[in-house]
Amino acid sequence: MADRYLSFTGTAPGRFLTRRLGLPQPAPLRRDALDGGLLHLTAGKSDLGLAPVLARTGLAADENGRPAAVVLDATCVRDVDALAEVHAALHPVVRSVTTGGRVVVLGTPPEAADHHQAAAQQALEGFTRSLGKEIGRGRTVNLVRVTGADAVAAESTLRFLLSPASAFVSGQVIEVGTAAGEATDAAADGGITAPDDWELPLAGRTALVTGAARGIGAAVAETLAGQGAQVVVLDVPQAEDEARRAAERLGGTALALDITAADAGERIAAAVPGGLDVLVHNAGITRDRRLVNMDADRWSSVLDVNLAGVLRTTDALLAAGAVNRGGRIVATASIAGLAGNAGQTNYGASKAGVVGLVRSLAPRALAGHGVTVNAVAPGFIETRMTAAVPLLIREAGRRMSSLAQGGLPVDVARTIAWLAHPASGAVNGQVVRVCGQSLLGA
Ligand code: NAD
Numbered sequence: 001m002a003d004r005y006l007s008f009t010g011t012a013p014g015r016f017l018t019r020r021l022g023l024p025q026p027a028p029l030r031r032d033a034l035d036g037g038l039l040h041l042t043a044g045k046s047d048l049g050l051a052p053v054l055a056r057t058g059l060a061a062d063e064n065g066r067p068a069a070v071v072l073d074a075t076c077v078r079d080v081d082a083l084a085e086v087h088a089a090l091h092p093v094v095r096s097v098t099t100g101g102r103v104v105v106l107g108t109p110p111e112a113a114d115h116h117q118a119a120a121q122q123a124l125e126g127f128t129r130s131l132g133k134e135i136g137r138g139r140t141v142n143l144v145r146v147t148g149a150d151a152v153a154a155e156s157t158l159r160f161l162l163s164p165a166s167a168f169v170s171g172q173v174i175e176v177g178t179a180a181g182e183a184t185d186a187a188a189d190g191g192i193t194a195p196d197d198w199e200l201p202l203a204g205r206t207a208l209v210t211g212a213a214r215g216i217g218a219a220v221a222e223t224l225a226g227q228g229a230q231v232v233v234l235d236v237p238q239a240e241d242e243a244r245r246a247a248e249r250l251g252g253t254a255l256a257l258d259i260t261a262a263d264a265g266e267r268i269a270a271a272v273p274g275g276l277d278v279l280v281h282n283a284g285i286t287r288d289r290r291l292v293n294m295d296a297d298r299w300s301s302v303l304d305v306n307l308a309g310v311l312r313t314t315d316a317l318l319a320a321g322a323v324n325r326g327g328r329i330v331a332t333a334s335i336a337g338l339a340g341n342a343g344q345t346n347y348g349a350s351k352a353g354v355v356g357l358v359r360s361l362a363p364r365a366l367a368g369h370g371v372t373v374n375a376v377a378p379g380f381i382e383t384r385m386t387a388a389v390p391l392l393i394r395e396a397g398r399r400m401s402s403l404a405q406g407g408l409p410v411d412v413a414r415t416i417a418w419l420a421h422p423a424s425g426a427v428n429g430q431v432v433r434v435c436g437q438s439l440l441g442a
Contacts, residue, residue, distance in 0.1 A: 003406060030100030034098070043088075048073055067097055071158070083120055086105075102166070104142055108146060140171075144161070144174050154176045156421045165418065176426050192426055207225075207230070213233065217235075224413075237258065259305065265314075279323060279328070281354075287301055289343060291345045294346065307351075307353040307357075326422065328420040331357065331373070333351045337354065358373050358375040374432070400438060406436075
């Protein structure tokens with residue numbers, strides 16, 4: 001579904017009119033390449049060892065004063081006075097960040113035993129989210145919390161956030177190397193593996209995506225295949241032809257299966273004799289009604305596909321040992337599960353349940369096995385699902401975010417690919433919104 005408002009605001013009269021009327025001014029997102037170099041700043045003296053990691057991102061050091069990416073290392077900020085250095089570092093450069101550029105702030109987890117450190121580090125969250133809301137021009141701002149002095153554990157995350165792949169991810173706080181303890185433990189468990197080729201990180205790995213015949217799932221399968229994975233395209237028997245065509249295009253295989261089937265996990269395990277390296281729970285449905293009008297069928301069908309099916313198949317696959325060492329499980333939540341949405345008590349419950357599953361399973365799945373469990377929470381994504389939403393609600397969904405537009409399936413797919421990356425072993429138990437910093441539940 002074309003976003004006509006976005007096209008209109010890209011014209012000279014459109015820009016003039018929307019500025020005069022104070023209307024949202026979305027900038028087309030940069031999904032191909034960033035337009036400029038990298039500026040590395042620090043607030044205070046840091047011993048994070050970030051420079052070699054940033055050098056490997058391929059972004060050249062900014063030389064003309066118009067950076068496309070700014071990284072502020074604020075890991076040494078331990079009290080409120082030190083926050084002045086955050087202001088001093090970013091105040092002079094924010095204006096010069098190019099259209100569609102990136103700002104990444106690095107911090108550390110707030111410490112329960114030090115309320116001054118906790119206050120200062122928590123302040124970075126409010127700072128990052130506020131800057132994301134005001135920076136405009138398709139630019140994004142995110143906070144990465146690292147544990148210890150280990151920038152290598154954050155390499156895949158930095159590469160993602162400093163690339164076009166994260167175009168629709170803004171205002172997020174991502175913890176690296178905390179959910180499973182020290183990042184070095186994760187590495188010892190086989191959780192972090194730098195790929196031989198960063199362009200094909202999933203080469204030799206098998207990935208299964210549920211609900212992959214169309215929409216977001218199809219984009220996920222395509223993105224993972226593009227990064228070298230052997231993909232299994234799973235969808236309901238009614239969508240078998242579509243799934244088969246998608247699988248053929250990607251050099252993968254199709255699996256016609258309803259994930260609510262009692263034996264779904266066992267049938268998946270049988271279809272992947274070498275086990276799974278990446279499992280993406282994407283299949284999902286909506287059956288909207290306000291609770292007063294919602295019959296038991298609408299309730300249970302959504303809970304069954306979106307949550308019970310995910311729990312059952314995950315349990316069966318883990319029990320069968322079908323998730324390989326260093327495996328990656330990514331589930332699809334929704335901002336409706338974080339913020340709630342009128343008419344979606346069933347859907348909101350199911351997607352919040354996914355978040356609960358991820359947070360509980362993540363520390364246990366990793367232990368000794370290097371498996372990570374994370375979730376993405378998409379906001380308004382341009383798919384058949386959102387094309388069916390009534391016009392006014394659809395327009396509100398698109399504009400009520402910092403980026404003032406809907407995302408594309410590929411934005412979710414690329415975020416999942418980062419979480420599925422062999423080098424993302426220290427990213428565990430995270431729920432990352434792919435929503436352009438939507439105002440819903442922000
Ligand atoms: P979609 O309806 O276009 O595609 C969903 C796919 O899942 C379909 O191919 C469908 O056949 C399949 N599916 C449904 N039930 C299944 C079952 N029981 N077993 C196997 N496959 C099944 O939806 P989409 O917009 O691509 O959404 C994908 C996921 O993202 C869903 O989990 C959805 O809740 C979530 N999400 C989407 C948006 C959005 O804006 N589109 C926002 C937030 C979250």
